[in-house]
Amino acid sequence: MNPHSSKSPFTTSELLPQEEMLEIQRSKGELFIGLPKETSYQEKRVCLTPDAVNALTQNGHRVLIESGAGLEANFSDKDYSEAGGEITRDTAKVFACPMILKIAPPSEKELALIKPQATLISALQLKTRNKSYCETLAKKRITALAFEFIKDQFGGFPAVRALSEIAGTSSVLIAAEYLSNMSGGNGLMLGNISGVPPVEVVILGAGTVGEFATRSALGLGASVKVFDSSLTKLRCLQSNMARPLYTSTLQPKTLLKALKRADVVIGAIRGKNRSPIIITEEMVKKMKKGAVMIDVSIDMGGCIETSSITTHDEPIFEKHGVIHYCVPNIPSRYSRTASLSLSNIFTPYLLQIGEEGGLEPALRIDSGLRNGLYFYHGILTNKSVSEWFDLNHRDPNLLIF
Numbered sequence: 001m002n003p004h005s006s007k008s009p010f011t012t013s014e015l016l017p018q019e020e021m022l023e024i025q026r027s028k029g030e031l032f033i034g035l036p037k038e039t040s041y042q043e044k045r046v047c048l049t050p051d052a053v054n055a056l057t058q059n060g061h062r063v064l065i066e067s068g069a070g071l072e073a074n075f076s077d078k079d080y081s082e083a084g085g086e087i088t089r090d091t092a093k094v095f096a097c098p099m100i101l102k103i104a105p106p107s108e109k110e111l112a113l114i115k116p117q118a119t120l121i122s123a124l125q126l127k128t129r130n131k132s133y134c135e136t137l138a139k140k141r142i143t144a145l146a147f148e149f150i151k152d153q154f155g156g157f158p159a160v161r162a163l164s165e166i167a168g169t170s171s172v173l174i175a176a177e178y179l180s181n182m183s184g185g186n187g188l189m190l191g192n193i194s195g196v197p198p199v200e201v202v203i204l205g206a207g208t209v210g211e212f213a214t215r216s217a218l219g220l221g222a223s224v225k226v227f228d229s230s231l232t233k234l235r236c237l238q239s240n241m242a243r244p245l246y247t248s249t250l251q252p253k254t255l256l257k258a259l260k261r262a263d264v265v266i267g268a269i270r271g272k273n274r275s276p277i278i279i280t281e282e283m284v285k286k287m288k289k290g291a292v293m294i295d296v297s298i299d300m301g302g303c304i305e306t307s308s309i310t311t312h313d314e315p316i317f318e319k320h321g322v323i324h325y326c327v328p329n330i331p332s333r334y335s336r337t338a339s340l341s342l343s344n345i346f347t348p349y350l351l352q353i354g355e356e357g358g359l360e361p362a363l364r365i366d367s368g369l370r371n372g373l374y375f376y377h378g379i380l381t382n383k384s385v386s387e388w389f390d391l392n393h394r395d396p397n398l399l400i401f
Contacts, residue, residue: 029358031061031350034097035085037069040104042312044072044335045342047101047121050083052347057084061354066094073339099359101346105129111136117377119359120144121346124374124385127300131389134380141378143359147345149382150372161208162341166331168212168268171294172201172220174330175264178292178316178323185323186290188263192221199223200261204278204303205268206233206247209296211240213266218243225258227278228269250278259287267295267303274301281305281320289321299328363400370396 033056035048046069048056053063063085067077077087088094095113100106102122106114111133114120117140124146137144147159176190177183179199190199201217203210206228214237217224225246228234234247248254259265259279265287269275275297284293284306295307302308306319310326312333317324331338349362349369356362363370373396374382386393 029354029356031056031099031354032097033061033063033099033101033350034094035063035065035069035101036091036094036110037066038072038103039107039110042329042332043104044332045103045339046070046073046075046335047103047339047342047346049073049340049343050075050079050085052343053080053085054083055347056350056354059351059354061350062086064088064094064097066091070339073335075336075339101350103342105133108132108136111140114140114142116140116142118142120375121147123148126385126388129389131391134375134385134389134391137375138378138380142375143373143377144375145369145372146374146382147342147372149374150349151368153368158345159342162345163331163338164208165212166334166338166341167296168209168214169216170330170334171209171213171266171268171296172216172222172264174315174325174333175201175266175292175294176220178325179263179290185292186263186288190217190220190222190264199263200258201225201264201266202227202255202258202262203266203268204228204250205270205297206230206237207268207270209268210266211237213268213296214241214245217264218245222264225262227255227258255279256283256286259283262287263291265291265293265304267293267297267307269303270297270300275303277303277305279304279306284322285320287320287322290323291321292323292325294325296330298326302326360400363396370400376400 056063065080065085065087067087067089081087092113096115099119100114105122105125120142152158179185179188179190181187188199192198199222201222201224203213203226206226214224214226226237227248227250229250238245269278293304295302295304297303298307298309307324307326309328312327315325315327353359353362374385376396376399380386380391380393381396383393
């Protein structure tokens with residue numbers, strides 16, 4: 001019998017090279033997070049609460065906290081220590097951690113302390129950055145995420161929404177404060193008192209800030225009028241309030257009529273690069289004396305022509321008899337609430353990064369987290385940042401996968 005004539009026990013496809021299927025086991029990563037004390041002007045918030053630190057340390061991660069980091073939000077060093085955090089007075093030691101977590105972007109002095117190849121998670125605040133900031137990140141091959149760019153599974157921006165909720169609610173509380181005699185106002189109470197006409201509140205903008213300002217003002221019994229250029233936003237606002245509501249598009253005559261009657265005006269309209277001026281100086285002149293204006297969009301230039309930036313120490317000024325409140329960082333006024341809200345957002349992401357075995361695997365599977373990435377090992381990955389500073393950028397999807 002010819003041995004060559006015998007039929008092979010294998011098919012042709014079985015004899016061809018096959019892909020080897022390897023079982024990939026996810027190895028849990030141990031994070032070492034540095035939580036420095038905020039140094040930017042009037043920044044009182046902190047990224048992680050003691051409870052968040054406890055959740056991280058219970059999952060095998062380390063958190064090094066600069067002494068006094070949580071004091072402005074009423075969290076003591078003892079609270080953090082009892083939660084499993086490590087406390088140090090050495091600022092350089094905190095910035096030497098492989099992962100740095102901050103509210104405000106680091107200053108030039110703080111950037112110098114960050115080690116090469118570190119990971120930075122903070123706000124970017126693009127309009128306040130300069131080109132040298134990006135050049136330093138590139139030189140140190142730092143991976144940086146801006147929390148205001150991070151998206152959730154529904155396509156929203158959770159950190160921006162959380163802070164907008166606080167800004168919207170607090171704008172009404174601040175207005176109530178400055179309407180009183182004690183703060184030089186008209187002596188009006190923002191409440192629904194039997195037999196007394198309700199306070200008139202005009203809100204510009206039907207986004208998150210406008211929605212929560214509306215919710216708070218209605219809750220206190222005020223008469224509320226909301227203006228926005230988007231019918232869709234106005235429709236969504238009415239749906240969310242689950243009640244009939246005075247809404248209007250931005251028509252100058254209708255707006256002026258409402259402003260003349262208004263006791264409180266809240267400006268919450270944002271633009272692409274700058275907020276559009278909606279209320280002119282001539283409109284302000286025709287308002288009631290002692291009316292209160294809160295320009296929440298002042299961080300983008302303001303939507304009221306007479307607005308100019310104020311501080312938490314001197315928050316108001318009067319122009320044409322109208323009280324103006326124009327503090328850019330309103331959530332910092334309620335530092336503990338804001339810290340709790342931000343900590344609720346940061347903690348699940350940090351635990352996820354640990355579970356996935358590090359930041360890179362987490363970026364691969366979470367497109368929302370990847371949206372927050374603007375530097376990857378020193379390579380600029382964000383189009384907005386590249387256009388703002390006229391720098392080259394690369395697609396993060398091509399770098400990570």
